[in-house]
Amino acid sequence: MAPMELNLVVILGSIRDGRIGKKVAEYLKKRLDGFNVDFMDPDVLELPLLRKPIHFYEEQSEAPQLLQDLHERIKKADAYVVITPEYNRNISPVLTNFMDHFPPSSYNGKVSGIVSYSVSAHGGSIAGYSCRGFLVELGCLPVPASVTVAAAHELGEKNAWFDKDIGIMLSQLRWWGSATKSQRAISQCPRTM
Numbered sequence: 239m240a241p242m243e244l245n246l247v248v249i250l251g252s253i254r255d256g257r258i259g260k261k262v263a264e265y266l267k268k269r270l271d272g273f274n275v276d277f278m279d280p281d282v283l284e285l286p287l288l289r290k291p292i293h294f295y296e297e298q299s300e301a302p303q304l305l306q307d308l309h310e311r312i313k314k315a316d317a318y319v320v321i322t323p324e325y326n327r328n329i330s331p332v333l334t335n336f337m338d339h340f341p342p343s344s345y346n347g348k349v350s351g352i353v354s355y356s357v358s359a360h361g362g363s364i365a366g367y368s369c370r371g372f373l374v375e376l377g378c379l380p381v382p383a384s385v386t387v388a389a390a391h392e393l394g395e396k397n398a399w400f401d402k403d404i405g406i407m408l409s410q411l412r413w414w415g416s417a418t419k420s421q422r423a424i425s426q427c428p429r430t431m
């Protein structure tokens with residue numbers, strides 16, 4: 239059977255001047271063959287700090303056009319990959335600010351993969367783990383395998399260790415992404431609220 243076509247939204251969680259995240263994102267992007275990739279870079283998209291999520295508008299058609307367009311792209315995704323730096327042992331506020339603009343119902347019944355990174359030896363693994371709770375709350379459940387990029391500032395063109403981790407995470411995203419896509423076509427995934 240031919241593999242199911244999956245739309246993958248990748249969100250980069252850093253807009254910091256001189257960010258390393260861009261390098262991590264470029265590395266990952268080269269390894270996403272087989273997915274329809276929609277890359278979201280908050281630095282380019284320039285969503286403001288959260289004042290009004292799109293689902294807080296009485297009519298979503300009254301929301302700024304940028305928010306409406308991004309919401310369509312978020313809804314279209316079958317799976318998400320989030321790339322987060324570790325800031326003070328936590329997820330990047332850029333990532334939560336971006337994703338909080340959209341309702342959990344748009345992420346619900348889908349899956350996600352986490353890439354964390356830092357300049358230290360543990361590769362932002364603490365942030366990576368706290369990211370799990372955040373994604374569960376949104377309803378896009380993280381797959382078991384994740385990627386931690388240690389010493390991200392030294393990331394070169396090819397790293398066998400990360401390639402292996404990325405491969406495992408993507409294979410799980412494909413499996414769960416296909417399963418949840420099929421199931422969403424049959425019935426709506428029950429929401430928490």
Ligand SMILES: Cc1cc2nc3c(=O)[nH]c(=O)nc-3n(C[C@H](O)[C@H](O)[C@H](O)COP(=O)(O)O)c2cc1C
Pocket residue numbers: 252253254256257258259260323324325326327328355356357358361362
């Ligand atoms: C506010 C702030 C907090 C940080 N906290 C951590 C941390 O908790 N753990 C860690 O390993 N590195 C930490 N770092 C170092 C980051 O790993 C490093 O700056 C990295 O480049 C951040 O990603 P970015 O360049 O894409 O923003 C912190 C950096 C900043 C700016």
